[in-house]
Amino acid sequence: MDPTTLQNVLSTNLNLLAGAAFKVIAAIILWFIGRKLIDISINITSRTLKTQRIDPTLISYLNSSLAVLLNIILVVAILGYFGVETTSFAALLAAAGVAIGAAWSGLLANFAAGAFLIILRPFQVGDFISAAGITGTVVEIGLFVTIINTSDNVRTIIGNNKLFSENIQNFSANDYRRVDIKVQLDHSVNPSEAIRVIQERIVNIPNVISNPAPVIEILNFTAMGPELAVRPFCNNTHYWQVYYDTNRVIRESFSESGFPTPKQHFQIRQS
Structure with missing residues (x-):
C-alpha cells in the first residue's frame, strides 16, 4: 500500500473515530441534561398538583408514572440520535415487553393492583x-x-x-371507633352496682365521646362470676390512650368500692 493510500485510510478512520467519540460524548451530555430536565419537570408537576390540593397518594403515583414515561422517551431520543430506527426500536420494545410481562407477571400484578388502589382509594x-x-x-x-x-x-x-x-x-375512615374491654366480676358482686360505678367514671376519661355513649352490659357468665363488656367510643387517634385509661379507671373504681378479686367457685357433693 502506497503512503498516500495509507494516509487516506488513517485519515478516514480517524474521522470515523472522532465522529463516534463526539456522538458518545454528545449522548452522555444529552442523557444528563435530559435527566435534569425530567427532575425539573417532575418537581414542577408535583408543586402544581399540591397547589390543587390533590391527594398525596395520587401525586406520588403520577410522579412515578411520569418519570418512567419521560425516561423511555429520553432513551428513544438518544437512540434516534445515533441513527437507530425508532420504529424498529418500538417493535423491539413491544416484544421485550411481552417477554418481560411473562417473566415478571407478579411484578405487573403489583403494578395493576397499585393502579386499582389509587382509583378505588380504600x-x-x-x-x-x-x-x-x-x-x-x-x-x-x-x-x-x-x-x-x-x-x-x-x-x-x-x-x-x-x-x-x-x-x-x-380504622381512619370513620369518625370514631369502639374500644372493647372485658371485665370479670366475682359472684358476690352485684353486676348493676359494678356497671353504675364504671359508668360514673368512664364518662370523665379524656377523649371518650358522648355520642354514641359508652356501653356497659353483662356479656357472659363464667365459673368466677358475671363478665361485663365495657365499650367506650373514641377517635382512632386516641384509641390506646382511652383503652389504657379505661382499664386504670376500672381497677381504681373496683378497689375503692371494695369489690373482691374474682375467684373460681366449685361445689363438691358426695353421694
Whole structure:
C-alpha cells in the first residue's frame, strides 16, 4: 500500500473515530441534561398538583408514572440520535415487553393492583389500616409496593397485589371507633352496682365521646362470676390512650368500692 493510500485510510478512520467519540460524548451530555430536565419537570408537576390540593397518594403515583414515561422517551431520543430506527426500536420494545410481562407477571400484578388502589382509594397516605397481616400507618403507596409503619415503628413493605387481594380494614375512615374491654366480676358482686360505678367514671376519661355513649352490659357468665363488656367510643387517634385509661379507671373504681378479686367457685357433693 502506497503512503498516500495509507494516509487516506488513517485519515478516514480517524474521522470515523472522532465522529463516534463526539456522538458518545454528545449522548452522555444529552442523557444528563435530559435527566435534569425530567427532575425539573417532575418537581414542577408535583408543586402544581399540591397547589390543587390533590391527594398525596395520587401525586406520588403520577410522579412515578411520569418519570418512567419521560425516561423511555429520553432513551428513544438518544437512540434516534445515533441513527437507530425508532420504529424498529418500538417493535423491539413491544416484544421485550411481552417477554418481560411473562417473566415478571407478579411484578405487573403489583403494578395493576397499585393502579386499582389509587382509583378505588380504600385507604390514603396517613390512614391507619390492617391488611395482609400488617397493622400500621400508611406512609407511601408506590407503583409496585405500599409502605406501612407498624405501631412498634417497624417499616414494612407490602406488594400491592397481596395488599389488594386480601381484606383491608381502614380504622381512619370513620369518625370514631369502639374500644372493647372485658371485665370479670366475682359472684358476690352485684353486676348493676359494678356497671353504675364504671359508668360514673368512664364518662370523665379524656377523649371518650358522648355520642354514641359508652356501653356497659353483662356479656357472659363464667365459673368466677358475671363478665361485663365495657365499650367506650373514641377517635382512632386516641384509641390506646382511652383503652389504657379505661382499664386504670376500672381497677381504681373496683378497689375503692371494695369489690373482691374474682375467684373460681366449685361445689363438691358426695353421694
